[in-house]
Amino acid sequence: MERIRASSLGIHSVLALCALVVIFPVAWIGVAAFKTQIDLLTGKVLFQPTWANFDELLFSRSSDYLANFLNSLGVATASTIAVAIFSTLAAYSLHRLRWPKWVPATVLLWSAVFHMLPPITMVGPWYLMFRSVGMDNTYSCLILTNLALNLPVGVWLMSVFVREIPIELEEAARVDGCTTPQMLLRIVFPLVMPGLAAVSILVFVFSWNEFAVALNLTAKQTATVPVAIAKFAQEYEIKHGVMAAGAVLSAIPAIAVLLLAQRHIVKGLTAGAVK
Amino acid sequence: MDAHLLGDARRWRYYALAPAVAVYLLLTALPLANLVAMSLHDIRWQGGSADWQFSGIRHFAELGGDQLIRAGIANTVVFAIGAVTCEMLIGFFLALFTSRVVTGRVAYRTIFLLPILIPGIVIGAIWKLMYNPDFGVINQLLSLAGLPGRDWLGEKNLALASVIVVDIWHWTPFVFLLLLAALESLPQDVFEATRVDGATAWQELRYVTLPMMWPAIAVTLLFRLIVSFKVFDEVYLLTGGGPGTATEVVSFTIYRRFFTEDRMGYGSAISLVTLFVLALLIVLALYGSRRFSKET
Numbered sequence A: 001m002e003r004i005r006a007s008s009l010g011i012h013s014v015l016a017l018c019a020l021v022v023i024f025p026v027a028w029i030g031v032a033a034f035k036t037q038i039d040l041l042t043g044k045v046l047f048q049p050t051w052a053n054f055d056e057l058l059f060s061r062s063s064d065y066l067a068n069f070l071n072s073l074g075v076a077t078a079s080t081i082a083v084a085i086f087s088t089l090a091a092y093s094l095h096r097l098r099w100p101k102w103v104p105a106t107v108l109l110w111s112a113v114f115h116m117l118p119p120i121t122m123v124g125p126w127y128l129m130f131r132s133v134g135m136d137n138t139y140s141c142l143i144l145t146n147l148a149l150n151l152p153v154g155v156w157l158m159s160v161f162v163r164e165i166p167i168e169l170e171e172a173a174r175v176d177g178c179t180t181p182q183m184l185l186r187i188v189f190p191l192v193m194p195g196l197a198a199v200s201i202l203v204f205v206f207s208w209n210e211f212a213v214a215l216n217l218t219a220k221q222t223a224t225v226p227v228a229i230a231k232f233a234q235e236y237e238i239k240h241g242v243m244a245a246g247a248v249l250s251a252i253p254a255i256a257v258l259l260l261a262q263r264h265i266v267k268g269l270t271a272g273a274v275k
Numbered sequence B: 001m002d003a004h005l006l007g008d009a010r011r012w013r014y015y016a017l018a019p020a021v022a023v024y025l026l027l028t029a030l031p032l033a034n035l036v037a038m039s040l041h042d043i044r045w046q047g048g049s050a051d052w053q054f055s056g057i058r059h060f061a062e063l064g065g066d067q068l069i070r071a072g073i074a075n076t077v078v079f080a081i082g083a084v085t086c087e088m089l090i091g092f093f094l095a096l097f098t099s100r101v102v103t104g105r106v107a108y109r110t111i112f113l114l115p116i117l118i119p120g121i122v123i124g125a126i127w128k129l130m131y132n133p134d135f136g137v138i139n140q141l142l143s144l145a146g147l148p149g150r151d152w153l154g155e156k157n158l159a160l161a162s163v164i165v166v167d168i169w170h171w172t173p174f175v176f177l178l179l180l181a182a183l184e185s186l187p188q189d190v191f192e193a194t195r196v197d198g199a200t201a202w203q204e205l206r207y208v209t210l211p212m213m214w215p216a217i218a219v220t221l222l223f224r225l226i227v228s229f230k231v232f233d234e235v236y237l238l239t240g241g242g243p244g245t246a247t248e249v250v251s252f253t254i255y256r257r258f259f260t261e262d263r264m265g266y267g268s269a270i271s272l273v274t275l276f277v278l279a280l281l282i283v284l285a286l287y288g289s290r291r292f293s294k295e296t
Helices: A002-030 A037-042 A052-059 A065-096 A102-116 A120-132 A139-162 A168-177 A182-207 A212-217 A225-234 A238-249 A252-274 B003-039 B058-063 B067-101 B107-116 B120-131 B137-144 B158-182 B186-195 B202-232 B233-237 B251-261 B264-295
Strands: B041-046 B049-054
Touching: A002 A238, A002 B067, A002 B107, A037 A238, A052 A065, A052 A212, A052 A252, A065 A102, A065 A139, A065 A182, A065 A212, A065 A238, A065 B003, A102 A139, A102 B003, A102 B202, A102 B264, A120 A182, A120 A212, A120 B003, A120 B049, A120 B158, A120 B202, A120 B251, A120 B264, A139 A182, A139 A252, A139 B003, A168 A182, A182 A252, A182 B067, A212 A225, A212 B251, A225 A238, A225 B120, A225 B233, A238 A252, A238 B120, A238 B233, B003 B041, B003 B264, B041 B264, B058 B264, B067 B107, B067 B158, B067 B202, B067 B251, B107 B158, B107 B251, B120 B137, B120 B158, B120 B233, B158 B202, B158 B233, B186 B202, B186 B233, B202 B251, B202 B264, B251 B264
Parallel strands: none
Antiparallel strands: B041 B049
16 A cells, blocks of 8 residues: 555656646746846846736737737637538538448548648648639638648548437437438537537637648738737847737637636547547 | 438438538649649749749759758658657656546646647747747756756757757647547456556556557557658747758748749649658558557
């Protein structure tokens, strides 16, 4: 008994140390956001916290951060809704509406391959296509590219959840005269809701975080939060405190999701891999 | 089941799949075809439209002699192997430890999720500040210990290692999560039997846990290696590929050639070769992992 307690203490201290390593950088930038440039440069540990960085970030003329934030919110929301609907419909069709075997096999293989390819390889042709039809620097092209980037993972994960719906339930509904749209609305969507919530949360965060495409397909007006942060870091004289404040605000969705829906995310992240 | 319903289901089979297939065709298949065409042309913008000049396979012939690409490939391979090896080792032991504790498991898991969800560009920003040679916290801590500070991202022989450390911080939690889920799904009675038989912790790991975990470990390793070729955001912000070509990775070379230097045809050729090699690896990995999970 003594030995077990000692070893569990050891395990907890290793885990706590790792947790500290994970939290420290995030906490450090959180603190840096409230420092003046001078306090930051001199590395003061005890300092007078200030809202100046946030003030400059949100309300100064030279900063578009508030607009960037709204852009990100709109783009991520729109692409998440599209992914949620399209992927559930596709997964249901693939697994429950009796396609010849090669159809689901092909779609799932394409999804898996595309999901793992570096997005930067596709940005070139996207840029050319959208610019040729005059759609570069629009919200639509950002929403569409985020949809394309996240639909594969959506289809893959929703397949796992759709296959968990008991087939007897569907058969019974059919016998009772249920049409396919009714089936989707009354049985499929309600039953996959927990899974769909997990997928939607993940897709929202991924779209919110997306940088490589937004960097090349946006202009000043349509720029998203990650693009704004990259701009801060590249100015000739970096305002470190303001950049830190921008980073803190941009992590809000991630942290909110983490605190409110931790269990769902774990489900989404591991569903495809374990089963 | 009557004929009307059968017909209804048959139609809906197409309606329900159509949006996803339309997205795949228009936004992945068509751009891929475009990429092939682009790689065979020199493309310039004339006013609002693109001017295409056929260039044959010249761009592909040029690839072999491109020093930047060589550096990119070498760095990406070092980056992938270095980062993923550390992520797998740390992730596995963390998962093993976490699976042994009862209290606090949810708290640890919540904390370890943090790096997965934070934007990559913010991770770059955080570490850029921490690595800063003048006021970064890493040099501050070193000076507290009486050690000299370094320019972590500015020194040629340190920069790639510094970027790898950031990637380890970013992705170890993901490996941890997958391996923890795999560990939790193992049959628990085997472990109880091992303990009743008086096996030491090392014996249990060597003869029970590892053999059962092999498929999950191999699949996670393979896919992490492939996905590590995606790295872009952090490199963009931390080093921009520098100093010199010290942290140039393939995805950054593509960006540089295509967008910074505006060589769309040549950039497309690099993209296409990268896509081809990776797609081949992915299909092999998928095939391998399926066979693996069937055998075990």
